[in-house]
Amino acid sequence: MNNRFIVKPELCTGCRSCELACSFTHAIDGVRALTRITPIDGGFKDLWVPVTCLQCDDAACIKSCLVNALKRNPVTGAVELNHEVCVNCMACVAACPFGCAVLDTQANLIVKCDLCGGDPACAHFCPTKALVWEPIEKSVKKTG
Amino acid sequence: MNIKNVKDLNKIKKETLAISKKHPKKVLVCCGTGCIANGATKIVESVRDGLAKRKLKDVSIEILKETGCHGFCELGPLVIIEPQEIFYTKVKPKHVDDILDKSFLENEIIEPLLFTNPVDGSKITKYNDISFFKHQQRIALRNLGKISAHDMKEYIGVDGYQALAKVLFKMTPDEVIEEVIKSGLRGRGGGGFSAGKKWKICKNIQADKHYVICNGDEGDPGAFMDRSIMEGDPHGVLEGMMIAAYAIGAKEGYIYVRDEYPLAVTHLEKAILDCERSGLLGENILGTDFSFTIKIARGAGAFVCGESSALMKSVAGEVGEPRAKYVRSVVKGLYDEPTVLNNVETLVNIPTIIRKGADWYSSIGTKKSTGTKVFSLVGKVRNTGLIEVPMGITLREIIYDIGGGILEDRPFKAVQTGGPSGGCIPESMLDLPVDFDSLTEVGSMMGSGGMIVMDDKTCIVDVAKYFLEFLVEESCGKCTPCREGLYQLHKLLEKICAGKGEMSDIEKMERLSENVMIGSLCGLGKSGPNPLMSTLKHFKDEYIEHIKDKKCRAGVCPELITYEILDNCTGCMACIPACGYDAITGKKKEVHIIAQDKCTKCGACYAVCNFDSILVS
Amino acid sequence: MIHITINGKVVQAKDGEMLLTVIRREKIDVPTLCHHEAVEPSGACRLCMVEITKPEWDGWCDYVTSCLYPAADGLIVNTHAKKVNELRSSILDMYLARHPKSPEIRQLAAEYGVLKTQFEEVVDGDNCILCGICTRICDTMGFHAISMVGRGHGKEVAPPLNMAPTACVGCLSCAKNCPTNYIEYNMENGGLTIWKKDFEMVACTECGKTTITKEFAEYLSKNRDINIDYFRKCDECHRKELAGTMGRISNWDREARS
Structure with missing residues (x-):
């Protein structure tokens, strides 16, 4: 794991570019998919919070999956959902305390953030750098 | 009884033979399932009472033998008097006193109970003079009808467990395997794969455990060779399994028996218990490093559970469904461990092969199918039952010499071999030598050895x-x-x-x-x-x-046949009430008529007519 | 890594991985009705059969179900050989005779040129194709609530004794993965009925939305060590809660800085 995904709500303007980027990146056969990230009103003036999977260390979604469809990618650190294996039982959707596994009703698939396999599109397209994908050393240095 | 070493084993053998010599006169009552269904249990009781009355109660166990199946079940209950080898058929309890007084105590023969040769009507006294038995060669069925099925001592008396002793003390597992390969013994359950090669593959697979399973899930309609062997010679099956286990390095074995065979289960359970108590099963058998246990797994009687992978699932307690066998069960079988699965008949041959040697065995039969095979001969032949014949014998010999020919001398049409998955062989191939390959060549198969003979009244x-x-x-x-x-x-x-x-x-x-x-x-x-x-x-x-x-020449398919009454009808009126649909009309002493629109072609009139006046066409 | 040839093209494969996996990875379309990645392959539908051979087999070839046949070095696979296609049409023809009303079967059969069955249609038949995906998923998930019952043509999928299965938690995985959408269930008024068993759904304490049954939530909490409180809210309300928490922190930060 070299990089880390960082969300900075204070920089988010709620423009929803991240949603579009995510939706197109995960499109199936040219049909846009449900976004895995979404800016939500943080409850204060001009404050938007881009909500997406936190890739928890002790992830409830992994624990809840009875068919081992959810596995952590050792390279990116993301918890990835294998759609071929998933049986749509909704256990992860119900178990995630942050609501970050979601049923895409149009594709009839459960979706969650997979960090685009190591190059998150949302971070690329965020105009205000509220979403960043940066080397771990850098973020550690900055935050101390 | 304690059998800790070969000395103990030989001591018991000597004792048993001595007792047998002391009491040469014996009454053998067949207690196979067929004879029991015909009332053999009552015969046994009557003989026991009769011996007691004649002050022979103390030695009744030496005199009265409850043996396994002779294979001639249609004539049961069967009683044999030794040493004269007098063969009595269809014995009733009322005959027992007569048999004991005349044939057992004296040397007299009771003519009405003797076997009647269906070909010429003559009476035959001796067991081995009957054509049904005369042409057979019994290796797998060697002990059936000769010893008390549930008595371990008697089995030891007929060289039982000597083969086990031989492999444990004089042969390495590889030598055992080589001997079985050399004998040419092929799987008797129908597959026809070399038993020895199967063992070799299994042995050479590295694993924590190896298993031996005996397949006693005989499901072909009309086949009962495995049942008879398990009932009549359970120790033979166990000894075969033990030798297999020694050869491949297995410590656990299972016998898979269908639940429809309660007597087989009882006898096998008794045999296993006797072996466990005496030390022939368990740890350090005969004082060697070899340890082995056998458990019985009872099947619920699904035909498909005779298939190896389904059988193993059933043994493990799962639903008996087969799996694809791109990885063979000798490699990955029961509980995913390498497993040898052999049929009952295959295993029961093993002890004799070991005792008498591979060369002796391979001298019997044909080059590619050595030894003998048990068939269950049924259908439209005069003598039906279990037979064991050398491979390579022709169908004609089986049907005409052993079977006594077709009933009522009707024309032969076909013989169906190999059970439900087998095929029909026509008259032109009656001289076909019976072995694994020749049967497959003509579109049938050996299968487990079912043989159904059909005459011209059978619709193909x-x-x-x-x-x-x-x-x-x-x-x-x-x-x-x-x-x-x-x-x-x-x-x-x-x-x-x-x-x-x-x-x-x-x-x-x-x-x-x-x-x-x-x-x-x-x-x-x-x-x-x-x-x-x-x-x-x-x-x-x-x-x-x-x-x-739209014709059925055999007159079997109801939609394609008509029933008519011929002019030779005597007007006896027997057929009129027999017809459940009031299709027959007519007066006494006048030719009757069948109304075709009412006739359901059930054949009831044909069955009751005593004058052959009903024409089926 | 080993090499096998599929339809003339040499491809890499892991030793022992199933042929179907390799075929699908190569984006070759081989139909299946009983295959699901969540469960062990069973080889029931027989549609994934392919022709295999090896140079040393002297022209002899075999037909195997690719879902269960392990890849081996040098194997030559033909996924659409003439005999294979004939076999597939024949099997689909059999399916069509048994389930003439199933749209899924009709569509797949049509793809293989079978528009009408040449066999006798089963009247009053149902659309259960006995693929066993439902029962195998149920077993894999550890519930064993339904199984195959009976055999042959009369085989069916059913709970034990055809009564509401005690082991069922109402996860609906059987119904959602049925290739012919045959398994029925009814979800209304915060309740669910499947296999004749009634369930109560967990309603979100904020908005009332339902996701899974109470029994399933309790099962997961108990057997998979997940805090039962996690199940009280729906995903949407959880996201709002997270936004609220993060918003508060950011707001402190913002106020502290200004």
């Missing part, structure tokens, strides 16, 4: 329909070609038998059969169309006759 399309119906019912239903394909084949046959067949149906059946054979998951489906394919191959005329002429 109806036979194919019967076997397909059996297979449709017994298909486990897991894979599509077997479940749906056999069902459709059966539907097409029904259509033909009902006179609604079309010529295109034949081609349709041939194509579907081919796809079912290639596409099915296990042997049941892969061989399922065999009864149809082999009859189509040898009896296509009859199919065409059913379809084009």
Whole structure:
């Protein structure tokens, strides 16, 4: 794991570019998919919070999956959902305390953030750098 | 009884032989399932009471033997008096006193109870003079009908467990395997794979555990050789398993017996218990490092559970469905460990092969199919029952010499071999030497050894329909070609038998059969169309006759036949009440008439007519 | 890594991985009705059969179900050989006779040129193709609530004794993965009925939305060590809660800085 995904709500303007980027990146056969990230009103003036999977260390979604469809990618650190294996039982959707596994009703698939396999599109397209994908050393240095 | 070493074993053998010598006069009552169904249990009681009355109670155990099956079940209960070898058939309890007084105590023969030769009506006294037995050579059935089935000492008396001692002390596992390979013994359950090679593959696989399983899930209709062996010679089966276990390095074994064989289960349980108590099963058998245990697994009687992978699932407590065997069960079998699965008959041959040597065994039979094979000869022959004959014997010898020919001297039509997945062999091939390869060549198979003889009154399309119906019912239903394909084949046959067949149906059946054979998951489906394919191959005329002429020459298919009353009708009026549909009218002493619109072709009139006045055409 | 040839093209494969996996990875379309990645392959539908051979087999070839046949070095696979296609049409023809009303079967059969069955159609038949995906998923998930019952043509999927299965938690995985959408269930008024068993759904404490049954939530909490409180809210309300928490922190930060 070299990089880390960082969300900075204070920089988010709620423009929803991240949603579009995510939706197109995960499109199936040219049909846009449900976004895995979404800016939500943080409850204060001009404050938007881009909500997406936190890739928890002790992830409830992994624990809840009875068919081992959810596995952590050792390279990116993301918890990835294998759609071929998933049986749509909704256990992860119900178990995630942050609501970050979601049923895409149009594709009839459960979706969650997979960090685009190591190059998150949302971070690329965020105009205000509220979403960043940066080397771990850098973020550690900055935050101390 | 304690058998800690070979010395103990030989001591028991000596004692048993001494007792037998002391009491040469014996009464042998067949206690196979067939004879018990005919009342053998009562005969045994009567003999025991009779011996007690004659002050022979103390030695009754030495005199009275409850033996295994002779294979001649239709004539049971059977009683044999030794040493004269007098063979009595259809014995009733009321005959027992007579038998004891005249034949046992004196040397007199009771003529009415003797076997009547169905060919010429003559009476035959001695067991071995009867053509049914005379032409047989018994290796697998060696102890059946000779010793008390549930008595371990008697088994030891006839060289029992000597083969085990021989392998444990004089042979390495590899030598045992080489000996079995050299003997040429092939799997008697139907596969025909070399038993020794199977052991070799299994032994050479590295694993925590190896298993030996004895397949006693005999499911072919009319076949009962494995049942008879398990009932009549349970120790023979156990000894064969022990030798197999020693050869491949197994510590655990299972005998899979269907629950319809309660007597086999009882006798095997007793035999296992006797072995455990005496030390022949368990830790350090005969004082060596070899340890082995045997458990009985009871099957619920599904035909498909005779298939190796389904059987192993059933033993493990799962639903008995086969799996694809691209990885063989000798490699990954019971509980995913390497497993040798041998049929009852295969295993019971092993001790004799070890004792007498591979060369002796391979001198019997043909080059590629050595030894003997047990068949269950049934159908339209005079003598029916279990027979053991050397491989390579012709069908004609089996049917005419042993079987005594066709009932009522009717013409022979076909013989069906190999059970429901086998095929029909026509008259032109009666001189075919019976072995694994020749039967396969003519579109049939050895199978477990069923042999059903048919005469001209058997409709070949109806036979194919019967076997397909059996297979449709017994298909486990897991894979599509077997479940749906056999069902459709059966539907097409029904259509033909009902006179609604079309010529295109034949081609349709041939194509579907081919796809079912290639596409099915296990042997049941892969061989399922065999009864149809082999009859189509040898009896296509009859199919065409059913379809084009709407005729069933055997007079079997109800939709294709008519019942008429001939002019020789005496007007006895017997058929009138027999007809459940009031189709027959007529006055006393006048020729009766069948109203065709009312006739359901049930055959009831034909059955009651004493004057052959009913014509089926 | 080993090499096998599929339809003339040499491809890499892991030793022992199933042929179907390799075929699908190569984006070759081989139909299946009983295959699901969540469960062990069973080889029931027989549609994934392919022709295999090896140079040393002297022209002899075999037909195997690719879902269960392990890849081995040098194997030559033909996924659409003439005999294979014929076999597939024949099997689909059998399916069509048994389930003439199933749209899924009709569509797949049509793809293989079977528009009408040449066999006798089963009247009043149902659309259960006995693929066993439902029962195998149920077993894999550890519930064992339903199984195959009976054999042959009369085989069916059913709970024990055909009564509401005690082991069922109402996860609906059987119904959602049925290739012919045959398994029925009814979800209304915060309740669910499947296999004749009634369930109560967990309603979100904020908005009332339902996701899974109470029994399933309790099962997961108990057997998979997940805090039962996690199940009280729906995903949407959880996201709002997270936004609220993060918003508060960011707001402190913002106020502290200004």
